[in-house]
Amino acid sequence: MIETHDHISSAFNNELFHLNNTLLEMGRTLENMYEKSINAFDQKNDAASKEVISNDEKIDDLENSIINQIQVLIAKRQPMAVDLRVLVGCTRIAGYMERIGDLISSVNKRNITLIEYNIENEKKDIIDLFSSAMKLFQKSLDCFARKDFKLAEVVRSQDLDIDKQYKYFFNKLLEKMSRQSKLVVPGTHMLFIAKNLERLGDHATNIADSISYMATGEVKAPSRPKISE
Amino acid sequence: MIKEQTKLDIDNVDVFYGKKQAIFNVDLEIKKNQVTAFIGPSGCGKSTLLRCFNRMNDLIDICKVSGSILLDSVNILDKKLDLVRLRTKVGMVFQKPNPFPKSIYDNVAYGPKIHGLCEDISELDEVVEKSLKSAGLWNEVKDRLNEPGTGISGGQQQRLCIARAIATNPDVILMDEPCSALDPIATARVEELMQELKKNYTIIVVTHNMQQAARVSEKTAFFHLGHLIEFGNTEEIFTSPNEIKTQDYITGRFG
Numbered sequence: 001m002i003e004t005h006d007h008i009s010s011a012f013n014n015e016l017f018h019l020n021n022t023l024l025e026m027g028r029t030l031e032n033m034y035e036k037s038i039n040a041f042d043q044k045n046d047a048a049s050k051e052v053i054s055n056d057e058k059i060d061d062l063e064n065s066i067i068n069q070i071q072v073l074i075a076k077r078q079p080m081a082v083d084l085r086v087l088v089g090c091t092r093i094a095g096y097m098e099r100i101g102d103l104i105s106s107v108n109k110r111n112i113t114l115i116e117y118n119i120e121n122e123k124k125d126i127i128d129l130f131s132s133a134m135k136l137f138q139k140s141l142d143c144f145a146r147k148d149f150k151l152a153e154v155v156r157s158q159d160l161d162i163d164k165q166y167k168y169f170f171n172k173l174l175e176k177m178s179r180q181s182k183l184v185v186p187g188t189h190m191l192f193i194a195k196n197l198e199r200l201g202d203h204a205t206n207i208a209d210s211i212s213y214m215a216t217g218e219v220k221a222p223s224r225p226k227i228s229e
Numbered sequence: 230m231i232k233e234q235t236k237l238d239i240d241n242v243d244v245f246y247g248k249k250q251a252i253f254n255v256d257l258e259i260k261k262n263q264v265t266a267f268i269g270p271s272g273c274g275k276s277t278l279l280r281c282f283n284r285m286n287d288l289i290d291i292c293k294v295s296g297s298i299l300l301d302s303v304n305i306l307d308k309k310l311d312l313v314r315l316r317t318k319v320g321m322v323f324q325k326p327n328p329f330p331k332s333i334y335d336n337v338a339y340g341p342k343i344h345g346l347c348e349d350i351s352e353l354d355e356v357v358e359k360s361l362k363s364a365g366l367w368n369e370v371k372d373r374l375n376e377p378g379t380g381i382s383g384g385q386q387q388r389l390c391i392a393r394a395i396a397t398n399p400d401v402i403l404m405d406e407p408c409s410a411l412d413p414i415a416t417a418r419v420e421e422l423m424q425e426l427k428k429n430y431t432i433i434v435v436t437h438n439m440q441q442a443a444r445v446s447e448k449t450a451f452f453h454l455g456h457l458i459e460f461g462n463t464e465e466i467f468t469s470p471n472e473i474k475t476q477d478y479i480t481g482r483f484g
Binding site: 006082 | 469479483
């Protein structure tokens with residue numbers, strides 16, 4: 001656990017509390033966008049996808065607010081030790097979340113294009129990827145909300161499962177596409193959706209790793225298990 | 230990498246003011262040509278320990294120091310030690326700039342004169358110029374060496390005190406809160422000077438300014454209630470200290 005509310009300066013505690021809340025709001029907004037994305041994909045709903053895409057602006061605004069808050073905190077409080085690591089960690093987490101917002105937008109753009117194609121045979125695999133990445137992302141948000149770095153290990157191990165799931169889908173679809181030329185266009189969009197969801201899992205892991213860093217000061221080796229495509 | 234040489238080897242030092250123990254069994258090695266920062270809340274013993282290094286505590290009747298402090302393998306706690314000589318080897322700069330009520334020139338020339346370190350006036354002139362140059366003050370005062378040392382700005386006065394400390398060619402310079410009475414510009418000049426001076430001297434600085442300790446020192450020692458809690462590389466102390474007490478102090482969680 002990382003305590004940030006026990007400084008002598010109550011104003012400092014309040015500033016950190018506000019920063020934490022802004023990050024939580026960013027997480028909740030993304031979670032909401034993500035849930036809508038699954039339904040939009042499942043129901044071929046382009047209006048819902050457009051709404052999600054327009055929400056990405058809010059994510060960018062929240063990221064800017066977080067960076068501004070951190071900038072002022074560093075200038076005013078000149079943080080040390082765990083406080084310094086928390087601010088560096090939050091800077092990184094805000095960046096990862098912003099990237100997740102971009103990935104969700106990108107998935108929805110592809111969804112809008114896919115609406116005119118028949119993708120019934122691939123749908124289930126993609127929905128499965130969606131829900132695996134969702135679970136991982138929620139777990140990383142949980143890890144942040146509770147500042148529980150032990151959960152980070154769980155997130156890391158689950159990311160490996162998504163990688164496997166992605167690789168399986170990638171090979172399966174590629175093989176199909178090589179046989180059915182009418183699958184090339186929708187298949188390519190689906191490959192990108194799958195790739196984006198896999199990347200989303202990576203960023204969820206990065207968020208969890210940032211929590212570990214805040215707690216321990218150790219930066220996780222980038223050589224976390226990866227499987228090649 | 231150059232091997233770090235020990236300048237001051239502090240072993241099992243206890244300090245008492247009457248019955249009250251102010252320092253408990255401190256072991257510490259101060260490395261040559263480095264800046265070592267002592268940090269800790271008021272009353273933690275950091276200044277008391279600093280004052281052991283030039284035996285300033287001898288001036289306080291009820292103060293008793295035990296253990297050993299080796300300066301280049303000579304125990305400076307030895308009763309028979311020549312204190313005057315020790316204090317030429319271990320200079321000190323205080324919180325408030327305290328130039329003598331004499332001219333700028335005489336402030337710097339005072340030490341070499343009373344210790345008979347110079348043969349004649351021209352040698353003394355040289356020492357004064359060299360010391361003022363080392364303290365980064367020469368250009369600002371070279372045309373007014375006969376004006377009173379108390380007539381220059383606070384930051385200049387502090388650098389004058391540093392020039393005075395290095396005029397006797399010491400090995401170690403002790404600084405007790407050297408910048409707490411200075412504005413940020415004068416502080417930056419003194420910090421810059423410390424980086425310059427450590428090439429030739431070993432510096433120990435007591436400071437309440439955590440950022441200053443983080444900026445100027447290679448090693449940091451954190452004291453609490455007379456105990457040395459943590460000693461290590463400054464970078465580690467300020468990014469991820471080992472002891473929870475250190476972290477609580479440097480992040481403003483107790484004091």
